[in-house]
Every structure is written in structure tokens, then in C-alpha cells.
Amino acid sequence: MTDHDPLQEVALDSETLYQGNFLCLKRDTVRLPDGAVTTREYVKHPGAVVVIPLLDDGRVLLERQFRYPVGQVMIELPAGKLDAGEDPLDCARRELLEETGYSARQWARAGVMHLAIGYSDEILHIYFARDLSAGERQLDEGEFLDVIAMPVDAFLDGCRSGLVTDAKSLSCALWLQNVQRGDWTLDWQDMA
Known part of the structure; x- marks a missing residue:
């Protein structure tokens, strides 16, 4: 039995x-x-992963990709949605390879984030990857x-300056x- 939080809203119907x-x-x-009744509209999402791929020379792998909803090319970390029933680490490994061509020998799960809690149930699983092979x-x-590599300090500066505005990144x-x-x-795991 779980404790009821006094802030919890209880679903009565779903459409x-x-x-x-x-x-x-x-x-x-x-x-x-x-006790009042109201409606909540939201987007159901299958979940996704984001990967922070670290090259041996101290750079981080990033992508430049046109994102239609905002109408511009964005700089962001590799990411992708989970397939039905897919393990998040398997998805992270797949997405890194598909999008960048890199595979990683070592992986570490950082945690999860809820991307847009006001209107979506999307959960993003965060992974670090290192010991990369092209x-x-x-x-x-x-x-x-496009796949680009950027020194970590330049990436962090890009986040500060507005070059990188993607929420997950x-x-x-x-x-x-x-x-x-x-x-x-991080708890690094070998995936040889």
C-alpha cells in the first residue's frame, strides 16, 4: 500500500x-x-535516451540536426526514442552507433529526466559513453x-552563450x- 500525497490528482476518465x-x-x-473536477491534456511518449559520448582526447561528440518544430539547425547530444520493450542501455548503444557511427566500450547510467512535465510523460534516460571506436x-x-566533436569547455560555453539551447543537452x-x-x-561498466 502506498501513501497518498495530498497534492495528487486522481484520474476519473481518459480520452x-x-x-x-x-x-x-x-x-x-x-x-x-x-475535490473539484477538471481536465488535463498531455502527450504520451514512449521514452527516450540521451548519450554523452566522450572522446579520448577530451572532446564530446555532438550533432547538428534540423529540428522542424523550431525551424532551425540545433546542436545537441545524440539521442533517440525507445522502441517498444527496448532496454534503455540497448537503445543508447543503438542510437550512438546509428547517428554517429561510434560504439563505446564503457557505459555509465547517469539517471533520468522528465523533459516537459507540464504537458508530456516523456522520460529521458541519461548515459555517458567513453572508450569510443569510430x-x-x-x-x-x-x-x-552532421556529427561534430567539441572540447567540453567549448560545449559548456555554448550552453551558456545560447549556441546550445536544446533542453536535454x-x-x-x-x-x-x-x-x-x-x-x-559514475559507475562505469565494460561492454566489450
């Missing part, structure tokens, strides 16, 4: 407004903590991106900065 290829728009009727990219059909910059300073530790 699917739109079902796309991987996003679903829902409208739920909920009871508020004071290979052939395996981009999905219709996927176009900004959040991961905090992880990277704290790991590099030794304030946060």
Missing part, C-alpha cells in the same frame, strides 16, 4: 484525442485535491545530421560539468 506514429495526445478528467553511421531513412551539461569536477560519480 485519446490523437494517435500518431509514436506520440499520443490524451485528455483526462481528474479530481483535484480540493565506425559507419547507420542513419534511419529520412534522418540527416543543457541538462546533460550539468551532469558533464559535475562529473568532470569529481562532484558526481
Whole structure:
């Protein structure tokens, strides 16, 4: 039995407004903590991963990719959505290889983040990767991106200056900065 939080809203009904290829728009009727009834609209998302790939020379691998909803090319860390039933680490390994052509010998799970809690249930699993080996990219059909490598300090400065504005990359910059300073530790695993 779990404790009931007095701030919790209780779902009374749920309606699917739109079902796309991987996003679903829902409208739920909920009871508020004071007993009033209202609706909540939100996006259901299958979950995703983001990878912080560290090259041996101290640079971080990034991508330049046009993002249609914002109408511009963004600089961001490699990431991708989970397939149904897919383990997040397997997804991270797959996405790193597909998008950058790199595979990693060592992996560390950093944690999770909720990307847009006001309107989506998306959970993003954060992984670090190191001891990288270059290979052939395996981009999905219709996927176009450039892979770039940037010194970590330049990446962090790009986050400060507004060159990097992608929320997942900004959040991961905090992880990277704290790991590099030794304030946060990672449990590295060999994946040979």
C-alpha cells in the first residue's frame, strides 16, 4: 500500500484525442485535491535516451540536426526514442552507433529526466559513453545530421552563450560539468 500525497490528482476518465506514429495526445478528467473536477491534456511518449559520448582526447561528440518544430539547425547530444520493450542501455548503444557511427566500450547510467512535465510523460534516460571506436553511421531513412566533436569547455560555453539551447543537452551539461569536477560519480561498466 502506498501513501497518498495530498497534492495528487486522481484520474476519473481518459480520452485519446490523437494517435500518431509514436506520440499520443490524451485528455483526462481528474479530481483535484480540493475535490473539484477538471481536465488535463498531455502527450504520451514512449521514452527516450540521451548519450554523452566522450572522446579520448577530451572532446564530446555532438550533432547538428534540423529540428522542424523550431525551424532551425540545433546542436545537441545524440539521442533517440525507445522502441517498444527496448532496454534503455540497448537503445543508447543503438542510437550512438546509428547517428554517429561510434560504439563505446564503457557505459555509465547517469539517471533520468522528465523533459516537459507540464504537458508530456516523456522520460529521458541519461548515459555517458567513453572508450569510443569510430565506425559507419547507420542513419534511419529520412534522418540527416552532421556529427561534430567539441572540447567540453567549448560545449559548456555554448550552453551558456545560447549556441546550445536544446533542453536535454543543457541538462546533460550539468551532469558533464559535475562529473568532470569529481562532484558526481559514475559507475562505469565494460561492454566489450
